[in-house]
Amino acid sequence: MHEKLSALEALADVELRKDEPLARHTTFRVGGPVRCLARPRSQEALFGLLGTLRQWELPFLILGEGSNVLAPDEPWNVVVVQLHLACKDLAATGRNDSGRCAVFAGAGTTLRELLSYCVPKGLQGIECLAGVPATVGGALFMNASTAWGSISDHLAYIEVLDARGDKGMILRRDLRPGYRTMPLPQNCVILGAGFELESCAPELLKERIETILEKRRRTQPLRYPCAGSVFKNPEGQFAGALVEKAGLKGYRIGDAQISEKHANWIVNRGKATARDIIELVEKAENEVYGTFGVRLEREIRILGQLYRSPALC
Ligand SMILES: Cc1cc2nc3c(=O)[nH]c(=O)nc-3n(C[C@H](O)[C@H](O)[C@H](O)COP(=O)(O)OP(=O)(O)OC[C@H]3O[C@@H](n4cnc5c(N)ncnc54)[C@H](O)[C@@H]3O)c2cc1C
Numbered sequence: 001m002h003e004k005l006s007a008l009e010a011l012a013d014v015e016l017r018k019d020e021p022l023a024r025h026t027t028f029r030v031g032g033p034v035r036c037l038a039r040p041r042s043q044e045a046l047f048g049l050l051g052t053l054r055q056w057e058l059p060f061l062i063l064g065e066g067s068n069v070l071a072p073d074e075p076w077n078v079v080v081v082q083l084h085l086a087c088k089d090l091a092a093t094g095r096n097d098s099g100r101c102a103v104f105a106g107a108g109t110t111l112r113e114l115l116s117y118c119v120p121k122g123l124q125g126i127e128c129l130a131g132v133p134a135t136v137g138g139a140l141f142m143n144a145s146t147a148w149g150s151i152s153d154h155l156a157y158i159e160v161l162d163a164r165g166d167k168g169m170i171l172r173r174d175l176r177p178g179y180r181t182m183p184l185p186q187n188c189v190i191l192g193a194g195f196e197l198e199s200c201a202p203e204l205l206k207e208r209i210e211t212i213l214e215k216r217r218r219t220q221p222l223r224y225p226c227a228g229s230v231f232k233n234p235e236g237q238f239a240g241a242l243v244e245k246a247g248l249k250g251y252r253i254g255d256a257q258i259s260e261k262h263a264n265w266i267v268n269r270g271k272a273t274a275r276d277i278i279e280l281v282e283k284a285e286n287e288v289y290g291t292f293g294v295r296l297e298r299e300i301r302i303l304g305q306l307y308r309s310p311a312l313c
Contacts, residue, residue: 004056005036008079011052013045014038015085022071022080025063027133029225030274031071032302036079037085041193046086051165052190053079061303062189064138065110068227073274076255083108083137088182088189090117100196102156107137107190111144115209124200127152130209131216132228137190143177148212152177156194163187180232221259224267230281231264231296239288239296240264246287253280278302 008016016038022031036059040046053060060079063069087106090113095101101123105114111134114126128149132139139151140158144269155172162185176183184190216222231239243249244263251258252269254276259265266280285296 004058007056008036008038008049008058009051011045011048013041015041015245019075020080020234022063022066022076025080025082026066026069026227027225028066028227028272028274029276030073030268030272031066031076032073033075034080035075035077037082038079039082039084039298041085043086046081046083046189047161049081050161053081054163054165056192062137064108064135064141065133067140068142068300070227070277070300070302074304076304078304083189083191084110084135087137088106089192090114092121092123093194096196098171098196100198100285103195103197104192105136105195105254106192107135107140109136110134111136111139118197119202119205119209122199122202122205123197124205125149125195125197126151127205127209127212128129130212138195140182140190140193141184142180143182144180146212148208150177152182154195154197158182158184158193159191160184161191162187167191167310172185188281218264220273221261221265223268224259226259226265227300229264230266231284231298232299234265234294237294238264242288242292242294242296243284246284246291248284248287251280251283253283256280258284 016036019033020037021033023029027084032051038049040049058079063080063082065299087108089106090109091104093102093104111129111132118126128146132144134144134187144151158170160168233239240263248258249263255270255272257269257277259267259269266277288294
């Protein structure tokens with residue numbers, strides 16, 4: 001392992017932090033140290049890093065805002081790669097035949113940055129995602145959406161680096177995005193995406209965003225660290241309503257709690273561990289299955305050795 005890490009240290013333009021706790025990089029504020037956190041400072045440095053990781057067979061994970069993951073408490077032998085320095089471009093690249101404006105966003109930019117770029121220019125299409133704490137890469141990987149729309153609605157193409165290290169472009173028309181899934185080639189890294197956005201008065205966009213954020217503040221437990229919805233909504237039902245009807249609203253294991261405000265959210269009330277959270281997830285799965293015969297599907301991604309398939313009784 002030491003030799004492998006030395007190979008990483010020899011790379012130019014890559015910021016490395018050894019034994020970095022993931023709690024600093026996840027919105028649950030949970031997660032023990034990973035072998036190494038790597039931040040390439042350019043695309044060339046990213047390609048060099050990924051090539052080295054594959055050559056040395058070092059397991060790695062791309063992490064965005066860390067807002068949809070549960071990381072293990074224990075030390076984890078993985079290299080976590082962040083893209084906010086290497087894939088940070090934001091550019092309007094002209095209007096197409098239908099008068100729409102083409103905008104390119106690097107995978108490491110946040111939705112907040114993309115919105116701040118689009119709103120003053122009067123470009124609409126992304127504002128439906130106001131308040132989702134995501135990078136463009138993470139939002140695409142998860143096909144993030146809200147009641148107002150989805151990241152795929154105005155998507156034109158995704159730029160990726162495949163598992164062999166080849167760069168390519170996947171057109172929206174060749175993709176069938178699903179509920180919190182984007183069918184991309186396995187192990188590819190999203191580098192960025194092109195969107196086709198329509199014109200709209202900036203004032204109107206600001207109003208829409210404020211309406212969305214106000215609704216979020218009213219209905220979501222934003223005071224505590226969390227990862228948003230824990231379960232996908234089963235067809236025709238709301239996961240939160242099922243968890244609530246199973247009597248679990250406010251239920252607590254350690255410092256992990258099923259939110260009193262929204263039962264599909266688990267919040268970290270202080271020093272919750274990943275173990276507390278996973279036990280709470282399993283408790284909700286078991287109670288909902290026992291009460292209603294419905295198998296809840298997890299929306300949050302459970303990382304590392306914590307992963308267990310749902311143990312339903
Ligand atoms: C307060 C709060 C509110 C939320 N509200 C919503 C909501 O309304 N709608 C919604 O859909 N979600 C919501 N979420 C969940 C979360 O924000 C989304 O799933 C978001 O898309 C995750 O983006 P991220 O950058 O944080 O990805 P991460 O959580 O860092 O990663 C998620 C997955 O994407 C992969 N990934 C990330 N970037 C790349 C890349 N460049 N290439 C390849 N793989 C990549 C990671 O490896 C990981 O498997 C919410 C979360 C919180 C905390």
